Amino acid sequence: xxxxxxxxxxxxxxxxxxxxxxxxxxxxxxxxxxxxxxxxxxxxxxxxxxxxxxxxxxxxxxxxxxxxxxxxxxxxxxxxxxxxxxxxxxxxxxxxxxxxxxxxxxxxxxxxxxxxxxxxxxxxxxxxxxxxxxxxxxxxxxxxxxxxxxxxxxxxxxxxxxxxxxxxxxxxxxxxxxxxxxxxxxxxxxxxxxxxxxxxxxxxxxxxxxxxxxxxxxxxxxxxxxxxxxxxxxxxxxxxxxxxxxxxxxxxxxxxxxxxxxxxxxxxxxxxxxxxxxxxxxxxxxxxxxxxxxxxxxxxxxxxxxxxxxxxxxxxxxxxxxxxxxxxxxxxxxxxxxxxxxxxxxxxxxxxxxxxxxxxxxxxxxxxxxxxxxxxxxxxxxxxxxxxxxxxxxxxxxxxxxx
Numbered sequence: 594x595x596x597x598x599x600x601x602x603x604x605x606x607x608x609x610x611x612x613x614x615x616x617x618x619x620x621x622x623x624x625x626x627x628x629x630x631x632x633x634x635x636x637x638x639x640x641x642x643x644x645x646x647x648x649x650x651x652x653x654x655x656x657x658x659x660x661x662x663x664x665x666x667x668x669x670x671x672x673x674x675x676x677x678x679x680x681x682x683x684x685x686x687x688x689x690x691x692x693x694x695x696x697x698x699x700x701x702x703x704x705x706x707x708x709x710x711x712x713x714x715x716x717x718x719x720x721x722x723x724x725x726x727x728x729x730x731x732x733x734x735x736x737x738x739x740x741x742x743x744x745x746x747x748x749x750x751x752x753x754x755x756x757x758x759x760x761x762x763x764x765x766x767x768x769x770x771x772x773x774x775x776x777x778x779x780x781x782x783x784x785x786x787x788x789x790x791x792x793x794x795x796x797x798x799x800x801x802x803x804x805x806x807x808x809x810x811x812x813x814x815x816x817x818x819x820x821x822x823x824x825x826x827x828x829x830x831x832x833x834x835x836x837x838x839x840x841x842x843x844x845x846x847x848x849x850x851x852x853x854x855x856x857x858x859x860x861x862x863x864x865x866x867x868x869x870x871x872x873x874x875x876x877x878x879x880x881x882x883x884x885x886x887x888x889x890x891x892x893x894x895x896x897x898x899x900x901x902x903x904x905x906x907x908x909x910x911x912x913x914x915x916x917x918x919x920x921x922x923x924x925x926x927x928x929x930x931x932x933x934x935x936x937x938x939x940x941x942x943x944x945x946x947x948x949x950x951x952x953x954x955x956x957x958x959x960x961x962x963x964x965x966x967x968x969x970x971x972x973x974x975x976x977x978x979x980x981x982x983x984x985x986x987x988x989x990x991x992x993x994x995x996x
Contacts, residue, residue, distance in 0.1 A: 636663060636683040641693040641706070641724040645731050646675040648704035649695060655679045655706050665706065674726055679706060687718040692728045
């Protein structure tokens with residue numbers, strides 16, 4: 594019994610130890626999870642360089658659009674600039690090309706760093722990014738402002754622009770001019786405001802006009818040599834006209850007289866001019882109807898005239914012409930018909946055309962008349978042309994008669 598009791602007590606103590614171990618492990622896991630959830634993460638680390646950092650301290654806020662997104666971790670002077678390290682909360686998106694600006698809400702409160710602009714799209718700023726001095730800005734200090742005002746008042750004071758009372762005279766004159774003109778001055782300001790609003794509403798057209806003027810100016814600049822040459826020539830023409838202004842005046846006076854005479858001539862002969870113009874219309878219409886023939890004449894006439902001039906023999910004072918008889922290959926009647934058809938400007942009467950048409954095959958096929966070339970060739974050789982008619986041999990006829 595004692596052994597069994599001891600064994601039971603040992604098992605109970607072992608179970609209690611396991612429960613304690615499990616409880617401690619669970620508490621450790623819960624603590625680690627809480628630590629992981631609640632721990633402060635470093636976020637995105639950014640370094641910016643400013644020309645000065647008055648009122649900027651470690652743990653000052655970093656904002657975007659006025660909302661805090663991080664803290665300043667360190668402020669370190671480095672020669673003529675100040676190195677400011679910042680940490681932005683994890684999950685805050687900052688554009689890669691953002692600028693850093695020191696903002697002073699008031700004259701005495703702490704300042705903060707504003708990252709601008711807010712992210713919309715594009716690449717993000719990576720961890721460890723450095724914003725250079727060219728992309729940072731700081732507010733004007735009160736000391737700088739008072740120093741500028743002091744310099745201005747000194748420049749306008751008795752030791753400056755008003756040393757001889759000039760500024761006082763300007764103020765007195767301005768006061769005298771504006772006295773009693775407040776209403777007009779108010780209207781002027783209102784009209785200027787309306788003009789500014791009109792320009793703002795037409796900004797697109799205004800910018801387009803400016804762009805066109807820029808293009809025109811650029812074209813003039815590229816054509817500078819031509820523009821200068823044109824100006825020089827225009828100056829020369831103006832000089833010539835100035836030198837001959839008397840002759841030019843006389844010519845214009847004569848031109849006026851001539852125009853008066855022409856006007857009188859037209860008024861006196863308007864009926865004859867109208868008739869001539871009407872007749873000229875007929876001539877013009879005839880030329881239009883025969884434009885193909887006119888075009889051929891204009892094309893062939895120069896060569897024909899040149900050939901005609903070449904036929905003149907100055908030594909013998911005669912024209913040397915050689916006829917090409919071989920082209921006369923048709924019988925006389927057919928040649929006459931072809932010449933009439935080709936050489937008459939108007940159409941032949943139908944009777945003559947029918948006669949030529951009816952005689953041509955009969956004369957050519959039945960009679961077999963010789964061509965003009967054959968006739969002229971035979972005559973030039975002292976022989977009769979080969980005519981298709983019976984010709985008696987004179988010597989034979991004489992012999993037969995004797996018998």
